Amino acid sequence: MGTHTDFYGAIRIRPQIGQPLADRLSAWLASAHIRRDVGALRKLYPTDEELRAHTLFGDGDLGDEGEFYLPDRTNRLDFIFVRGADPCPLPEGLTDELYQRPPRNCPDLESDLELVHREDGTCSYIGWNGGEYSYCIPDWLHLIAGYLVPRGYKLDGTMFAVEEFGSEYYYINVKDRRVDVEPWWPETTYADDFRGLYLY
Numbered sequence: 001m002g003t004h005t006d007f008y009g010a011i012r013i014r015p016q017i018g019q020p021l022a023d024r025l026s027a028w029l030a031s032a033h034i035r036r037d038v039g040a041l042r043k044l045y046p047t048d049e050e051l052r053a054h055t056l057f058g059d060g061d062l063g064d065e066g067e068f069y070l071p072d073r074t075n076r077l078d079f080i081f082v083r084g085a086d087p088c089p090l091p092e093g094l095t096d097e098l099y100q101r102p103p104r105n106c107p108d109l110e111s112d113l114e115l116v117h118r119e120d121g122t123c124s125y126i127g128w129n130g131g132e133y134s135y136c137i138p139d140w141l142h143l144i145a146g147y148l149v150p151r152g153y154k155l156d157g158t159m160f161a162v163e164e165f166g167s168e169y170y171y172i173n174v175k176d177r178r179v180d181v182e183p184w185w186p187e188t189t190y191a192d193d194f195r196g197l198y199l200y
Helices: 021-030 038-044 048-053 077-081 137-151 191-198
Strands: 005-008 011-014 113-117 124-128 154-163 169-175 178-184
Touching: 005 124, 021 113, 113 137, 124 137, 124 154, 137 154, 137 169, 137 178
Parallel strands: none
Antiparallel strands: 005 154, 011 124, 011 154, 113 124, 154 169, 169 178
């Protein structure tokens, strides 16, 4: 059983992410990030047009292990978990050897992040989607910043994380490609003295 963490706040992205990247990035964030056989994917989409339609940046780049792939059928982990002993070949570049493993440069199987946009067109925001066990939010933000900043976007903002039962608190500070985690603990008095006497 894992530990639940709540995240508050969001990270601003300027300028607002336009189409078609906005829809592609939203779909990518919501997808299961599973290591795939890139050779099998290329056979699945033999034309450049088909391949571009299934990649994050619309450039046909699947990544070394399918990390930029936008799946049609296997975009949720529940598809993977219900397969069981199905003898049929796995679709969309999945193999038994790569089953339930993220690409090496993806922090986890799910990002637990969501992209939204201001109606006035000034900026986009990325924040926590309410996922139950979100262990890698800072790592995902660092990865996404590394994709967006070279493309002319600026990121800024602070999120605050509260682990289950108040076991840990921390800030996530983002400034363009820099993502820092800053532990936080509320100021109290005589906590160590009391704990030492109470547990003696």
